[in-house]
Amino acid sequence: MTSPATNAATMTMAQALNTALRGAMREDRDVLVLGEDVGTLGGVFRITDGLAAEFGARRCLDTPLAEAGILGTAVGMAMYGLRPVVEMQFDAFVYPAFEQLVSHVAKMRNRTAGRIALPITIRVPYGGGIGGVEHHSDSSESYYAHTPGLHVVTPATVGDAHGLLRAAIASNDPVVFLEPKRLYWSKDEFAPTDTPVPPIGRAVVRRTGASATLLTYGPSVPVCLEAAEAAKAEGWDLSVVDLRSLVPFDDETVCAAVRATGRAVVVHEASGYAGFGAEIAARVSERCFHHLAAPVLRVTGFDIPYPPPMLERHHLPGVDRILDAVARLQWEQ
Amino acid sequence: MTLLDDSSTPVLVWTPGAHGPRRDPAPLLPDPEPFRMLGTEAAAELDADLLRGLYRRLVLGRRYNQQATTLTKQGRLAVYPASTGQEACEIAAATALRETDWLFPSYRDTLAAVSRGVRPVEALTLLRGDAHSGYDPYEHRVAPLSTPLATQAPHAVGLAYAAQLRGDDLVAMALVGDGGTSEGDFHEALNFAAVLNAPVVFLVQNNGYAISVPLAKQSAAPTLAHKAVGYGISGRLVDGNDAAAMHIVLSESVEHARSGCGPVLVEAVTYRLDAHTNADDATRYRSPEEVAAWQAHDPLTVLERHLREHGLLDDTGVAEAAEAAEELAAEMRAEFHTDPLPDPLSLFTHVYAEPTSQLREQAAELRAWLTADAAGAPTAVPKRRR
Numbered sequence: 001m002t003s004p005a006t007n008a009a010t011m012t013m014a015q016a017l018n019t020a021l022r023g024a025m026r027e028d029r030d031v032l033v034l035g036e037d038v039g040t041l042g043g044v045f046r047i048t049d050g051l052a053a054e055f056g057a058r059r060c061l062d063t064p065l066a067e068a069g070i071l072g073t074a075v076g077m078a079m080y081g082l083r084p085v086v087e088m089q090f091d092a093f094v095y096p097a098f099e100q101l102v103s104h105v106a107k108m109r110n111r112t113a114g115r116i117a118l119p120i121t122i123r124v125p126y127g128g129g130i131g132g133v134e135h136h137s138d139s140s141e142s143y144y145a146h147t148p149g150l151h152v153v154t155p156a157t158v159g160d161a162h163g164l165l166r167a168a169i170a171s172n173d174p175v176v177f178l179e180p181k182r183l184y185w186s187k188d189e190f191a192p193t194d195t196p197v198p199p200i201g202r203a204v205v206r207r208t209g210a211s212a213t214l215l216t217y218g219p220s221v222p223v224c225l226e227a228a229e230a231a232k233a234e235g236w237d238l239s240v241v242d243l244r245s246l247v248p249f250d251d252e253t254v255c256a257a258v259r260a261t262g263r264a265v266v267v268h269e270a271s272g273y274a275g276f277g278a279e280i281a282a283r284v285s286e287r288c289f290h291h292l293a294a295p296v297l298r299v300t301g302f303d304i305p306y307p308p309p310m311l312e313r314h315h316l317p318g319v320d321r322i323l324d325a326v327a328r329l330q331w332e333q
Numbered sequence: 334m335t336l337l338d339d340s341s342t343p344v345l346v347w348t349p350g351a352h353g354p355r356r357d358p359a360p361l362l363p364d365p366e367p368f369r370m371l372g373t374e375a376a377a378e379l380d381a382d383l384l385r386g387l388y389r390r391l392v393l394g395r396r397y398n399q400q401a402t403t404l405t406k407q408g409r410l411a412v413y414p415a416s417t418g419q420e421a422c423e424i425a426a427a428t429a430l431r432e433t434d435w436l437f438p439s440y441r442d443t444l445a446a447v448s449r450g451v452r453p454v455e456a457l458t459l460l461r462g463d464a465h466s467g468y469d470p471y472e473h474r475v476a477p478l479s480t481p482l483a484t485q486a487p488h489a490v491g492l493a494y495a496a497q498l499r500g501d502d503l504v505a506m507a508l509v510g511d512g513g514t515s516e517g518d519f520h521e522a523l524n525f526a527a528v529l530n531a532p533v534v535f536l537v538q539n540n541g542y543a544i545s546v547p548l549a550k551q552s553a554a555p556t557l558a559h560k561a562v563g564y565g566i567s568g569r570l571v572d573g574n575d576a577a578a579m580h581i582v583l584s585e586s587v588e589h590a591r592s593g594c595g596p597v598l599v600e601a602v603t604y605r606l607d608a609h610t611n612a613d614d615a616t617r618y619r620s621p622e623e624v625a626a627w628q629a630h631d632p633l634t635v636l637e638r639h640l641r642e643h644g645l646l647d648d649t650g651v652a653e654a655a656e657a658a659e660e661l662a663a664e665m666r667a668e669f670h671t672d673p674l675p676d677p678l679s680l681f682t683h684v685y686a687e688p689t690s691q692l693r694e695q696a697a698e699l700r701a702w703l704t705a706d707a708a709g710a711p712t713a714v715p716k717r718r719r
Binding site: 032058059063064066068069071072073074075076077078079080081082084096099100103104107108109110111112113114115116117148149151171172173201247248249251252 | 471477485505517521522525679683
């Protein structure tokens with residue numbers, strides 16, 4: 001993750017995202033940003049800080065407070081050849097835009113036989129762990145991943161935040177870009193101009209171990225890495241795979257990492273029932289069955305509406321629950 | 334707002350600023366009655382060629398609706414939501430726009446698309462069922478037909494804004510029905526267009542019913558055109574069965590938007606003479622007397638009467654228009670006579686710019702089945718399929 005380049009600087013994920021937006025807007029006049037409070041304020045998380053000052057209020061557009069209108073307007077902009085980057089202020093505020101997302105954004109290329117492409121990036125700060133009050137901590141990735149026509153990516157590192165956002169903006173398909181908001185303030189040394197943009201659709205192995213493989217993404221990646229460190233004391237050497245892209249799904253990297261250990265645990269914040277982890281577990285079981293020494297287990301948020309902040313630590317998968325799951329991987333056989 | 338302290342007591346005074354300017358709504362209000370031209374004294378001044386052109390388009394439009402309805406009875410179209418009785422609105426949407434402008438139709442607006450140059454067989458592909466959208470939207474600048482109501486209205490706003498940003502001179506027109514005005518996207522589109530000052534014209538064809546639900550159960554607004562005032566834009570109320578009035582009001586609205594004066598909401602009062610679609614039974618929710626009253630105000634009848642009264646149309650002119658309409662109908666019959674053969678493997682082609690590895694696998698699976706089917710016996714795949 002650390003770049004040897006001379007122009008490397010330590011920055012937060014929030015700054016890396018801002019750098020990516022700024023770079024894309026400088027290079028391509030067709031890139032514009034729109035959303036609630038993205039202009040003068042720079043966004044509630046300051047991801048668009050300074051963009052209105054540099055590129056003008058018409059390219060960093062403070063919109064009325066209406067998410068369907070924001071995304072629907074972006075559709076028309078993209079039809080005309082622009083590359084809109086939409087900011088949805090919080091995860092649960094995307095829902096008013098759901099019809100635009102599902103019925104138009106995801107389907108436009110298909111329903112027009114490829115004649116209309118919609119290169120729209122939809123940035124969504126998502127997930128919990130920041131003490132957010134109701135409607136500010138949802139993990140809604142499975143809704144998007146279940147919708148053919150959308151790409152769904154989520155970074156876990158500062159470098160990936162920059163690279164994947166550049167890749168999303170450059171993509172000719174709509175990309176739901178899920179930003180783990182509790183990692184906004186994570187820091188890393190990083191050189192934006194020297195770091196290659198990772199392709200959308202490739203997972204990365206963050207840690208290689210021999211005992212079992214943790215399959216995870218977004219805000220749960222650091223938790224899994226922490227769990228892998230703690231597991232050493234129990235005698236387990238864990239692999240950690242950061243999916244980065246939920247759609248397209250990198251079967252190749254995931255299956256190779258699972259086959260290497262024969263045991264897998266899927267970890268994510270979202271509720272487990274019919275969640276994205278179910279898809280991962282099913283794919284791994286279908287493709288790696290003869291390499292598996294134990295059923296694929298899931299460690300997820302409970303099947304409850306996201307809890308109030310004082311209770312969220314019980315809901316979010318933590319190191320202990322992950323290690324408990326690893327312990328249940330039928331080692332005695 | 335500012336606090337003025339020119340006396341001993343501070344007074345809160347409204348000024349333009351964060352809370353926005355206060356504006357007089359009066360100039361935005363629609364006329365109290367739908368604007369009419371035909372049958373009025375002013376109509377005598379109208380350009381004869383314009384009126385004759387509208388007449389020919391109306392005759393074509395009516396024949397188009399009849400032929401498409403017939404095609405449903407022959408099983409050539411899965412379903413057809415006719416715009417019979419609303420043809421003046423549909424054709425005026427086309428005549429008011431320049432070639433470089435954009436039209437954003439709903440599923441009932443195939444006639445407007447055809448009037449802009451889309452071939453009937455391509456406009457009706459959605460309703461035939463071989464593809465979701467049969468025409469190239471960029472060829473005639475007609476967006477795909479939108480089935481979720483009013484959801485294409487924000488697209489019109491975004492496209493118009495994008496054009497404005499690039500310095501291109503164009504207007505986008507979005508077509509919505511009376512029922513569609515209840516949708517949130519209609520509201521959001523009007524609000525965005527107004528705030529962004531985007532060159533958009535919203536045409537609401539108020540045909541009285543959203544399938545079976547009459548307007549009284551849809552809206553308590555004085556008229557649908559009055560909704561414009563709430564967004565700070567102009568509302569126009571027009572007789573949707575008066576082709577001349579429709580052309581004039583829409584042309585004025587388009588030029589209003591084009592000249593940077595902001596979007597316009599036009600309510601055209603009209604009537605759907607046919608049922609919602611061929612699958613609907615309109616006798617369950619409206620009386621024969623009501624339909625008969627509107628048949629007497631048929632846009633074609635209204636225009637033909639005016640033209641004959643002013644000596645602008647004779648039997649030869651009527652026959653010529655009818656002949657052109659029969660040619661269109663014959664062309665439609667010929668184009669729909671053959672069964673389309675959509676390629677099953679095209680299902681995977683346009684989901685993404687490049688198919689994902691998962692889609693490539695699924696396409697290969699389908700291809701194997703198709704090959705086995707074509708060979709008459711399953712070979713590449715197990716026989717357990719059925």
